[in-house]
Amino acid sequence: MALSQLASSSPSRSVNLLKPLLSAISLHRPISTDTTPITVETSVPFTAHQCEAPSRTVQTNAQELLNFFRDMAVMRRMEIAADSLYKAKLIRGFCHLYDGQEAVAVGMEAALTKKDCIITSYRDHCTFVGRDGTLLEVFAELMGRQAGCSKGKGGSMHFYKKDSNFYGGHGIVGAQVPLGCGLAFAQKYCKDEAVTFALYGDGAANQGQLFEALNISALWNLPAILVCENNHYGMGTAEWRAAKSPAYYKRGDYAPGLKVDGMDALAVKQACAFAKEHALKNGPIILEMDTYRYHGHSMSDPGSTYRTRDEITGVRQERDPIERIRKLILLHDLATEKELKDIEKEVRKEVDDAIAQAKENPVPEPSKLFSDVYAKGLGVESFGADRKEVRATLA
Amino acid sequence: MLGVVRQKMLGQSLPKIRPVVSVLRSYSSAAKQMTVRDALNSALDEEMSADPKVFLMGEEVGEYQGAYKISKGLLDKYGPERVRDTPITEAGFAGIGVGAAYYGLKPVVEFMTFNFSMQAIDHIINSAAKSNYMSAGQMSVPIVFRGPNGAAAGVGAQHSQCYAAWYASCPGLKVLTPYSSEDARGLLKAAIRDPDPVVFLENELLYGESFPVSDEVLDSSFCLPIGKAKIERVGRDVTITAFSKMVGHALKAAEILEKDGIDAEVINLRSIRPLDRSTINASVRKTNRLITVEEGFPQHGVGAEICASVVEESFAYLDAPVERIAGADIPMPYAANLERMAVPQVEDIVRAAKRACYRSVPLAAAA
Numbered sequence: 001m002a003l004s005q006l007a008s009s010s011p012s013r014s015v016n017l018l019k020p021l022l023s024a025i026s027l028h029r030p031i032s033t034d035t036t037p038i039t040v041e042t043s044v045p046f047t048a049h050q051c052e053a054p055s056r057t058v059q060t061n062a063q064e065l066l067n068f069f070r071d072m073a074v075m076r077r078m079e080i081a082a083d084s085l086y087k088a089k090l091i092r093g094f095c096h097l098y099d100g101q102e103a104v105a106v107g108m109e110a111a112l113t114k115k116d117c118i119i120t121s122y123r124d125h126c127t128f129v130g131r132d133g134t135l136l137e138v139f140a141e142l143m144g145r146q147a148g149c150s151k152g153k154g155g156s157m158h159f160y161k162k163d164s165n166f167y168g169g170h171g172i173v174g175a176q177v178p179l180g181c182g183l184a185f186a187q188k189y190c191k192d193e194a195v196t197f198a199l200y201g202d203g204a205a206n207q208g209q210l211f212e213a214l215n216i217s218a219l220w221n222l223p224a225i226l227v228c229e230n231n232h233y234g235m236g237t238a239e240w241r242a243a244k245s246p247a248y249y250k251r252g253d254y255a256p257g258l259k260v261d262g263m264d265a266l267a268v269k270q271a272c273a274f275a276k277e278h279a280l281k282n283g284p285i286i287l288e289m290d291t292y293r294y295h296g297h298s299m300s301d302p303g304s305t306y307r308t309r310d311e312i313t314g315v316r317q318e319r320d321p322i323e324r325i326r327k328l329i330l331l332h333d334l335a336t337e338k339e340l341k342d343i344e345k346e347v348r349k350e351v352d353d354a355i356a357q358a359k360e361n362p363v364p365e366p367s368k369l370f371s372d373v374y375a376k377g378l379g380v381e382s383f384g385a386d387r388k389e390v391r392a393t394l395a
Numbered sequence: 396m397l398g399v400v401r402q403k404m405l406g407q408s409l410p411k412i413r414p415v416v417s418v419l420r421s422y423s424s425a426a427k428q429m430t431v432r433d434a435l436n437s438a439l440d441e442e443m444s445a446d447p448k449v450f451l452m453g454e455e456v457g458e459y460q461g462a463y464k465i466s467k468g469l470l471d472k473y474g475p476e477r478v479r480d481t482p483i484t485e486a487g488f489a490g491i492g493v494g495a496a497y498y499g500l501k502p503v504v505e506f507m508t509f510n511f512s513m514q515a516i517d518h519i520i521n522s523a524a525k526s527n528y529m530s531a532g533q534m535s536v537p538i539v540f541r542g543p544n545g546a547a548a549g550v551g552a553q554h555s556q557c558y559a560a561w562y563a564s565c566p567g568l569k570v571l572t573p574y575s576s577e578d579a580r581g582l583l584k585a586a587i588r589d590p591d592p593v594v595f596l597e598n599e600l601l602y603g604e605s606f607p608v609s610d611e612v613l614d615s616s617f618c619l620p621i622g623k624a625k626i627e628r629v630g631r632d633v634t635i636t637a638f639s640k641m642v643g644h645a646l647k648a649a650e651i652l653e654k655d656g657i658d659a660e661v662i663n664l665r666s667i668r669p670l671d672r673s674t675i676n677a678s679v680r681k682t683n684r685l686i687t688v689e690e691g692f693p694q695h696g697v698g699a700e701i702c703a704s705v706v707e708e709s710f711a712y713l714d715a716p717v718e719r720i721a722g723a724d725i726p727m728p729y730a731a732n733l734e735r736m737a738v739p740q741v742e743d744i745v746r747a748a749k750r751a752c753y754r755s756v757p758l759a760a761a762a
Contacts, residue, residue, distance in 0.1 A: 183495070185500075
């Protein structure tokens with residue numbers, strides 16, 4: 001089947017700089033498991049601060065590229081579905097969407113293992129999925145149901161998956177950076193030979209506690225990688241209005257930094273692998289991911305009062321991370337357009353099924369109001385709004 | 396610098412840091428004395444020895460031997476990996492401590508005084524206290540934040556605040572307030588072993604005070620339960636609740652009251668959150684009169700909570716309105732005479748107890 005499809009999309013017709021290294025023979029194998037190496041160049045070279053930039057030549061393969069495509073398609077579809085659910089009032093409160101930024105989550109996972117830790121801000125849905133969170137856990141949590149990853153107690157900003165070393169999900173801008181450095185401290189203390197990626201935005205990049213944590217991490221040589229997901233807007237404030245120096249990869253001063261095209265999953269992968277190796281030996285490093293969010297800051301922000309619609313559509317046309325991978329896959333004949341469309345259809349169904357399942361899932365039991373206040377409740381009493389009516393003993 | 400001043404003021408030689416248990420056993424009838432400082436030091440030492448996941452972090456805890464010498468000798472014994480001197484960046488190092496606790500370590504984070512904890516309060520409340528709840532049990536935070544709390548002597552408004560009421564209002568935290576050396580040892584050990592975030596409020600003026608300690612207290616397995624108050628002095632006529640340094644004041648007040656035929660029951664709260672409402676209420680049901688004593692600001696204070704609890708649970712047993720003795724409702728002044736008026740004195744407690752017992756008309760405050 002692969003061969004016949006290949007005949008219809010012969011590579012010899014398109015002349016370009018990047019040709020598949022192997023001929024049609026390799027396509028005998030099912031496309032999703034082909035690990036024959038493919039070499040690709042990143043969109044732009046890396047810009048380095050206080051270190052030597054890694055090569056812009058990245059090793060990948062069909063399996064990885066197709067996984068990138070699928071994973072990003074899941075994330076994209078999930079966030080768009082969350083938008084609809086929010087407008088239908090099934091999701092309440094805050095909802096910060098990540099569509100446009102998928103390459104960061106996906107490229108990072110390709111460079112890490114689940115022994116490495118990730119901690120991020122409130123824009124955490126896709127990062128959670130990257131750490132093996134399920135769609136049901138996402139939608140159920142967003143809708144405040146029992147099957148949610150935090151059993152409905154957390155909400156959009158408080159997704160966690162400790163068994164995959166994903167530490168949330170934090171609502172206070174910038175707080176996750178010292179916390180992430182603390183994770184790195186613990187990894188070093190336990191001699192785990194693993195690293196922590198602490199993600200934050202261009203808005204959080206000016207937080208004092210970030211510099212406090214970076215200072216300590218550098219003094220103590222902690223395996224901490226600070227990743228600035230620079231989507232160029234801190235809520236409604238453009239980076240040049242908030243930062244005297246928006247060269248976030250340089251803001252670490254004594255700490256090395258790298259500026260990365262955050263819309264290129266392979267560039268992200270390369271940078272993260274480089275950063276991991278660096279941090280294990282030499283302590284903290286900053287990665288600035290040049291990325292973009294299509295949605296506003298949150299569902300209550302249209303996202304068009306502080307930037308033009310032309311800008312948004314421009315990025316979507318020129319730099320969309322999923323389209324980049326799609327073009328790469330087609331260029332190397334790793335799959336046909338129809339196969340990719342089928343994947344997207346499959347993904348859409350997966351997302352719809354998860355939403356349907358989440359909608360059926362019950363809300364938490366009223367007794368759960370008082371659960372998990374403490375890990376060890378000591379039989380202490382707690383109270384509801386009317387303490388003569390509602391009291392509980394904390395286990 | 397403050398720690399150095401403290402050392403010069405304490406003329407007498409301090410007892411050894413390590414408890415001399417074997418010598419004690421042969422002198423079981425003689426009560427061993429131990430300062431609160433040594434009690435805290437020995438508790439830290441024993442818990443670090445017992446569990447390699449426990450580590451200490453804070454300003455001057457290592458090479459300086461501790462701003463108040465609480466961590467003396469620990470750097471030498473456990474090394475720089477486990478006794479970490481930090482820069483003067485509370486938000487940063489408190490956050491790092493909480494992150495380490497997320498991963499499963501057991502940090503003891505020292506604030507040189509709790510006034511500086513305000514720089515880190517977001518991490519104490521939002522990153523530590525609420526995490527177990529928000530994550531439905533995935534992220535427990537076995538951290539201890541400790542350090543001196545409340546007024547010292549002449550340190551002025553920015554260095555004298557009591558934070559018991561602030562931290563104790565927050566669900567998800569446990570807040571402990573040791574008074575004696577027994578309290579210091581037992582509660583610090585309990586705090587370090589506890590899987591939840593504990594705010595451990597010490598008192599600088601108590602560090603040098605000596606208290607008798609039994610063999611049991613000196614044993615390395617000694618631990619006090621969290622959430623249980625101690626009745627320091629049994630009485631019949633009026634209940635006086637207090638915590639930290641004020642327990643000493645309450646006991647002195649009780650001695651004075653005894654001469655006037657008033658038998659006061661003094662409760663050392665030990666734990667502000669959880670608050671031992673049942674011990675307090677049982678006592679009030681016995682004595683029918685209550686004085687709450689605290690050093691901190693009066694509005695929305697610990698005494699207000701205790702009063703509300705007693706009104707809710709034991710209203711019919713009260714023979715007099717609940718009296719609150721608290722710090723003055725002002726920032727702490729420097730001048731010694733004003734400072735004395737800003738903090739509860741023994742005579743304030745005595746006067747309030749008499750009011751509760753005789754319903755005498757209270758004197759108007761001097762303008």
